[in-house]
Amino acid sequence: xxxxxxxxxxxxxxxxxxxxxxxxxxxxxxxxxxxxxxxxxxxxxxxxxxxxxxxxxxxxxxxxxxxxxxxxxxxxxxxxxxxxxxxxxxxxxxxxxxxxxxxxxxxxxxxxxxxxxxxxxxxxxxxxx
Numbered sequence: 359x360x361x362x363x364x365x366x367x368x369x370x371x372x373x374x375x376x377x378x379x380x381x382x383x384x385x386x387x388x389x390x391x392x393x394x395x396x397x398x399x400x401x402x403x404x405x406x407x408x409x410x411x412x413x414x415x416x417x418x419x420x421x422x423x424x425x426x427x428x429x430x431x432x433x434x435x436x437x438x439x440x441x442x443x444x445x446x447x448x449x450x451x452x453x454x455x456x457x458x459x460x461x462x463x464x465x466x467x468x469x470x471x472x473x474x475x476x477x478x479x480x481x482x483x484x485x486x487x
Contacts, residue, residue, distance in 0.1 A: 361450065367400040368448040370456070372439040375404035377411045381422045384415045392445050396422075403453065409433040412457065427457060435461035 362368075369392060379387065384404060388396040396402065402415045410433055414425040434456060439446045452462050 362401075366450075367398075368403060368450065368453050369394060369400060369445040370403040370437070370439075370448050370453075371405070371445050372443050374407035374409075375413070377404075377406045377413065379404075379413075381415065381424050384413065384424070385422070388415065394445075401453070403448070403456075405434055405436065409436065414453075429459070432459055435459065435463070437462040 371387070371392060373391075375384070375387060384402065385396045387404070388394050388402050392402065394400070394402070396415070397417045399417055399419070404413045404415070405411070410429045412425075412427045412434055414423075416423045416425075437446055437448070437452070437456075448456070448462075452465075455462050455465065
């Protein structure tokens with residue numbers, strides 16, 4: 359299980375990336391292609407052309423972290439991405455499923471419960487006891 363604060367965003371690059379790129383090369387890719395702040399503390403995920411390798415780049419305040427996974431068999435299953443998008447945002451559950459080889463595009467979540475809307479006249483008032 360992958361536990362990340364809700365404030366941390368996970369950006370999966372839409373296009374394959376050359377896995378020979380190191381931290382510096384991925385940093386430049388984040389800045390120029392994804393047009394994002396590599397120092398934000400968010401995670402940037404890159405998949406190889408053959409979809410058998412993944413690298414995750416993140417800034418932790420004192421330096422960059424680089425996570426690398428290579429599958430010995432099989433391929434990572436990419437989620438659906440709009441043809442003009444440079445990246446797609448994932449949540450931590452989707453990233454964990456991607457790293458486990460689960461096809462994220464086939465997973466369906468139930469509709470999340472939302473509290474009912476309050477009538478306008480009751481908003482801003484608190485009940486006193």
